[in-house]
Amino acid sequence: MSGGVDSSVTAALCKEAGYDVVGITLQLYDHGQATARKGACCAGQDIHDARRVADRIGIPHYVLDYESRFRDAVVDDFADAYLRGETPVPCIRCNQTVKFRDLLATAKDLGAAALATGHYVRRAVGPGGPELRNAADDSRDQSYFLFATTREQLDFLRFPLGGLPKPAVRAHAERLGLPVAAKPDSQDICFVPNGDYRRVIERLRPDARVPGEIVDLSGRVLGRHDGVIGFTIGQRKGLGLGGEGGGETEPRYVVRLDPARARVVVGPRDALACHALTVKELNWLGADTIPPEGLEVMAKIRNTAPATPARLFAGEDGWATVRFDQPEFGVSPGQACVFYDGDRVLGGGWIVEAESAAAA
Structure with a gap:
């Protein structure tokens, strides 16, 4: 239970269906303003909201301190990936490690029969066992973020919202009188305050910003940058090249990052x-x-x-x-x-x- 409407409705629907439900919230991080930031999850107000929902539907609620696990498996991996010139997806790593490995093991230790989550994805049982399928509502589908879920984990997981559109989920929240019925959805990366991922990386890796050159595909220097971590493949805006480069007017994109030489390589879209x-x-x-x-x-x-x-x-x-x-x-x-x-x-x-x- 992250404190949002989706996991809250999941818990309430399970309770309404007659299951013996235990609500678990993970304390994943705590760094100042991030805990109170609108659109965040898994810290501060969200934990309080999850507890209020559990009280409303009459289930026990526990908060587990997973901060060190989250930092080791997700946050540190996120920072190191950017230093390697990659563009990480921390939500996948979180599902893969902290939630569907660590929390799932805890659920089994507690004697649970299943772990239910608020993800928009469906689980179906086919001839070969459980299968992972897209959500019925394509606009809410989260299957991309759950690709690393194993067959063994799928056997234990349940996704009650997979067949529902978002408006129906909010309607359930209102019908059940949940205090988070009108709460906005979480946005961006939960542990990145104000969406400024570069600041998070610099705090975790103080030597992250290494100035270097912006070059074209032939190696011609077009400008300079103050750190490869500020760029992603396919980026067009914010290159800071202005009219440099011999008066060329064709838009340039980041086509490759070379952290070893602190170089950002740009070129045309075809590249x-x-x-x-x-x-x-x-x-x-x-x-x-x-x-x-x-x-x-x-x-x-x-x-x-x-x-x-x-x-x-x-x-x-x-x-x-x-x-x-x-x-x-x-x-x-x-x-x-x-x-x-x-x-x-x-x-x-x-x-x-x-x-x-x-x-x-």
Whole structure:
């Protein structure tokens, strides 16, 4: 129970259905203004809200201190990823580690029969066991963030909101008299105050900002920057180049980051075209193994991107290669690539390298 409307309704619906429900809230972080920031979760007011909901529906409520686990598995990983020139997805790491590994183990230790969450995703039981599927409401679907969920975890997890649109969830909250019925949804990254992730990184890694050069694909210096952590693949605005570069008018984009040399490489949009990519830590939820000739899938390179046709080839030790039917743009190491067959999540992995025109 994060203190938001989704997890609150989940708990209330489970209670209404006659289950013996225990509410668990995780204390994940506490750094000043972040605990009171509108749109945050898992700290300060949100813990208070979760307790009020538990009191309202008549269930026991416990707060578990997971701050050290959260920092080790999520926050430190987030900072280090940016130093490597990657663009991390901390919400996936949080689900993968703190929630569906640590909290799930705690739930089992407590003798629970299942762990229910407020995620917008569906769990279905197929011929081979539990399957992970898109939410019925595509606009709320969170399956991208849950690709790392294992088969064993799926067997224990339940997602009561997966078949509901958001307005129906709020209607349930009002019907059940929950004090968070009108509470806004959480926004951005929970542990980043005011959305300024660079400040968080600098606090965690004081030597993070290393000035360097902004160069084009040929290595020609176009300008300077005060730290690679301020840039992401595909970024167009905020490069600070102005009219430099020989009067060129074609828009420039960040196409590659080179932290070892403190370089930001920019180029035209075409240089962002990605024909193939490599992933690590492949989590496979498909019914069959991936054949040597590859498997046709729909692949999504970020949560906000549409899934596009691709062929997936399995490698060794959790590595895999994805080849797109048509080029994808703005593929960034550190993001996830998630694979689908219709509305079923087949699995996914962490993007390590993109094969693109800029790689030459």
